[in-house]
Amino acid sequence: MNQHAMPSIRSMSAEEKETRENLAAFYRLCHMFGWTELIYNHITARVPGPERHFLINRFGLLYSEITASNLAKIDVDGRVVDGSDAPVNAPGFTIHSAIHIARDDAHYIVHTHTTEGVTVACSEHGLSPHNFYGAQLHGQVAYHDFEGISIDLSERERLVKSLGDSNYMILRHHGLLTCGETAAAAFFRMYQMQRACEVQVNTMKMGRELRPLDEAVLTRTVQQSQTAVAKGFDKDHGFGQDTYAALIRQLDAQCLNFRS
Numbered sequence: 001m002n003q004h005a006m007p008s009i010r011s012m013s014a015e016e017k018e019t020r021e022n023l024a025a026f027y028r029l030c031h032m033f034g035w036t037e038l039i040y041n042h043i044t045a046r047v048p049g050p051e052r053h054f055l056i057n058r059f060g061l062l063y064s065e066i067t068a069s070n071l072a073k074i075d076v077d078g079r080v081v082d083g084s085d086a087p088v089n090a091p092g093f094t095i096h097s098a099i100h101i102a103r104d105d106a107h108y109i110v111h112t113h114t115t116e117g118v119t120v121a122c123s124e125h126g127l128s129p130h131n132f133y134g135a136q137l138h139g140q141v142a143y144h145d146f147e148g149i150s151i152d153l154s155e156r157e158r159l160v161k162s163l164g165d166s167n168y169m170i171l172r173h174h175g176l177l178t179c180g181e182t183a184a185a186a187f188f189r190m191y192q193m194q195r196a197c198e199v200q201v202n203t204m205k206m207g208r209e210l211r212p213l214d215e216a217v218l219t220r221t222v223q224q225s226q227t228a229v230a231k232g233f234d235k236d237h238g239f240g241q242d243t244y245a246a247l248i249r250q251l252d253a254q255c256l257n258f259r260s
Contacts, residue, residue: 016048020071023108027258036062036063038062039062043057056074074090098155101160110177112175118173118174126170136222143169184244185240
């Protein structure tokens, strides 16, 4: 990669620098948790300000190589606007651009192809609510039918319609997607859904059906989860922020230079 083609962090606004650091950390955390697909897939963030600009990984880099300065800044059509020669997988931005355009609250979007996520996405009934993690997501997960590799811009309208106002979506036969107003929220939602998929797949491996939970219990669990978010463990920092901050401390302790 041509280092001279990278934008200077020092010349950026404090808001963009913070967004870049949060997004670079997000990539490193997905690498740490094994939610990667070689050089493919994306996590995107909207750059603060009036322009409809977004940050995305340079195509060809592993998630473990992402830093705040080597993220590419693009417009809604996937064109690089930061003056660099960054290679960008514009077709891979199709899903993200659709949601960024339609949802002002979706500042961060992450899409994964984990084995457990794709497995559940291929199952007839999708995500089961009948485990600790799935119960918290009962009734909150949207679904979008597979239309082939997501490079057709005409699919964006249908994808947005499928998502609605949900922050969790399963792309059938494809993978998982979450979004949030902050990197912490988008990350923590992906963690919830990934854990639900892992437990579901491991239960399926036993060759037995999941032990069902009553609808009343599921409803109460969702209410308890939402109450905990509103009044509980991270009330001062927003959904998932305490967890995200702890994980960033772990990245810093490992001297992973994602902030550069």
